[in-house]
Amino acid sequence: MSGRVITITSGKGGVGKTTATANIGAALADMGYKVVCIDADIGLRNLDVVMGLENRIVYDLVDVVEGRCKLRQALIRDKRMGELYLIPAAQTRDKNAISPKDMQRVCDELRPEFDFILIDSPAGIERGFKNAIAPADDVIIVTNPEVSAVRDADRIIGLVEADQKGPAKLIINRINQELIERGDMLAVADVLELLAVDLIGMVPDDQAVLVSTNRGAPISLEQKSRTGQAFRDVAKRLSGQEVAYTEENGSGGLFGRLSKLIRTGGG
Amino acid sequence: MTDKVQIKGIREGLLVSVVEDEGDWNLAEKELLSELDRQKSFLQGAKLILDVNEYGINAAAMGRLRDQISDHGLSLWGVLSRSPLTERSAQAMGLATRIHQTERQAEPADGHGFDPNSDAVLVRRTLRSGASITHTGHVTLIGDLNPGAEIIAGGDVIVWGRLRGLVHAGAEGNQDAVVCALDLAPTQLRIAGHIAIPPQERGQTSPEVAFVRDGQVIAEPWEPGKAIK
Numbered sequence: 001m002s003g004r005v006i007t008i009t010s011g012k013g014g015v016g017k018t019t020a021t022a023n024i025g026a027a028l029a030d031m032g033y034k035v036v037c038i039d040a041d042i043g044l045r046n047l048d049v050v051m052g053l054e055n056r057i058v059y060d061l062v063d064v065v066e067g068r069c070k071l072r073q074a075l076i077r078d079k080r081m082g083e084l085y086l087i088p089a090a091q092t093r094d095k096n097a098i099s100p101k102d103m104q105r106v107c108d109e110l111r112p113e114f115d116f117i118l119i120d121s122p123a124g125i126e127r128g129f130k131n132a133i134a135p136a137d138d139v140i141i142v143t144n145p146e147v148s149a150v151r152d153a154d155r156i157i158g159l160v161e162a163d164q165k166g167p168a169k170l171i172i173n174r175i176n177q178e179l180i181e182r183g184d185m186l187a188v189a190d191v192l193e194l195l196a197v198d199l200i201g202m203v204p205d206d207q208a209v210l211v212s213t214n215r216g217a218p219i220s221l222e223q224k225s226r227t228g229q230a231f232r233d234v235a236k237r238l239s240g241q242e243v244a245y246t247e248e249n250g251s252g253g254l255f256g257r258l259s260k261l262i263r264t265g266g267g
Numbered sequence: 268m269t270d271k272v273q274i275k276g277i278r279e280g281l282l283v284s285v286v287e288d289e290g291d292w293n294l295a296e297k298e299l300l301s302e303l304d305r306q307k308s309f310l311q312g313a314k315l316i317l318d319v320n321e322y323g324i325n326a327a328a329m330g331r332l333r334d335q336i337s338d339h340g341l342s343l344w345g346v347l348s349r350s351p352l353t354e355r356s357a358q359a360m361g362l363a364t365r366i367h368q369t370e371r372q373a374e375p376a377d378g379h380g381f382d383p384n385s386d387a388v389l390v391r392r393t394l395r396s397g398a399s400i401t402h403t404g405h406v407t408l409i410g411d412l413n414p415g416a417e418i419i420a421g422g423d424v425i426v427w428g429r430l431r432g433l434v435h436a437g438a439e440g441n442q443d444a445v446v447c448a449l450d451l452a453p454t455q456l457r458i459a460g461h462i463a464i465p466p467q468e469r470g471q472t473s474p475e476v477a478f479v480r481d482g483q484v485i486a487e488p489w490e491p492g493k494a495i496k
């Protein structure tokens with residue numbers, strides 16, 4: 001097995017990186033893949049909370065890097081699932097506790113054991129972001145349909161390109177159909193036109209996300225949820241399946257004239 | 268910008284010349300790497316041809332240099348030098364040591380608007396937020412200039428794509444500079460000392476040319492057959 005390292009990042013904070021990481025991770029594990037999620041947000045860890053694994057933390061990523069434990073010991077298994085693991089961030093340290101090389105080393109050790117290694121990146125363009133993308137084979141950018149988030153996403157896409165990580169893929173999170181129709185929110189078309197990258201997911205704005213986050217139970221496992229479906233579709237696309245954006249999976253109508261643009265994928 | 272390191276676009280890629288002085292290579296190398304660092308966003312992904320003049324660089328130092336250049340996200344394609352030592356180490360690493368220099372003098376200055384003293388860079392990619400290109404001559408971009416990105420040129424700026432970021436043409440005071448774009452919708456446009464903030468709503472997306480007339484920046488649709496300015 002040689003696992004793919006996928007980093008989930010954004011530029012702007014609070015757009016849904018951690019939510020996306022937890023949900024895509026759970027969906028991939030549910031599909032039968034062996035998955036590990038790494039919280040690279042040292043000092044502001046919360047992937048453990050969102051995944052509902054907070055109370056099981058003994059060792060963290062910094063312990064691994066500084067040799068206080070074996071990598072294996074820092075892996076927390078989600079017992080509710082097939083093969084889903086978490087490597088938590090340290091809460092009491094900062095980003096400088098880890099270097100890009102450390103991240104590469106950790107991921108190289110994980111690759112033979114896992115199908116997918118998902119890294120939850122901190123916001124920003126500083127050290128923490130650099131750590132998170134250093135080992136990446138693929139980069140997913142999360143943005144909201146909002147001017148400032150899109151501007152930051154653009155900046156990040158430029159930096160990812162400069163790092164020769166190949167074309168980044170985009171998740172537009174928190175899409176609110178009503179606001180778009182009223183003209184108060186950027187449409188998916190506007191976002192894609194500016195960023196010109198491939199879309200890999202469109203996720204509705206949904207209060208149920210907050211509820212599932214508080215319970216530490218990913219919404220992507222709720223079969224009836226449209227939002228859950230949107231995250232499951234991202235997982236399928238990552239695994240190589242083609243999933244159309246349709247009315248049934250919650251993304252119909254968001255496109256209008258743009259469906260053509262999406263299929264061709266942009267530059 | 269330091270004047271010890273000069274960068275210009277040539278057919279093979281970017282020619283980076285390290286200007287000669289008495290100092291040793293280590294100092295010149297530092298200068299070079301920090302300049303590459305500064306110009307990072309402009310240079311990203313480019314093929315570099317390094318002109319190190321008389322500097323003698325042995326094989327070990329050449330290997331280090333290549334690694335450091337690739338750490339900057341660039342690839343070293345060739346090394347030009349008058350030092351036989353440098354040439355040998357470059358050749359040993361499979362780097363080119365000759366380029367075709369014919370093209371730059373090829374065009375005759377026959378009065379058809381060709382200025383042998385000006386130079387232009389051609390950039391072919393999307394300039395995303397945070398990217399910045401500064402050049403004393405003209406700049407041609409094939410690709411979009413996104414909001415948050417900027418081009419600052421001593422001469423004209425041509426964008427074969429959507430111009431949505433900031434452009435400053437004639438940045439050293441040239442009132443005759445023009446800005447052309449397929450879709451001219453800048454966040455801000457400057458020509459010489461004039462600043463224009465275009466209206467938010469713009470119906471058309473046809474090619475336009477912007478220039479200074481009567482002390483104001485004006486944009487006009489491009490029309491076939493009509494002289495620019």
Ligand SMILES: Nc1ncnc2c1ncn2[C@@H]1O[C@H](COP(=O)(O)OP(=O)(O)OP(=O)(O)O)[C@@H](O)[C@H]1O
Nearest residue numbers: 013014015016017018019123174204205206209210
């Ligand atoms: N699709 C959604 N619908 C509604 N709320 C959402 C959605 N996605 C995320 N949220 C909420 O937005 C908030 C921020 O999400 P999250 O923590 O995942 O963002 P982040 O990008 O990881 O933030 P940070 O930059 O701080 O790490 C959370 O309260 C989360 O519940």
Ligand SMILES: [Mg+2]
Nearest residue numbers: 017018041046
């Ligand atoms: Mg987060």
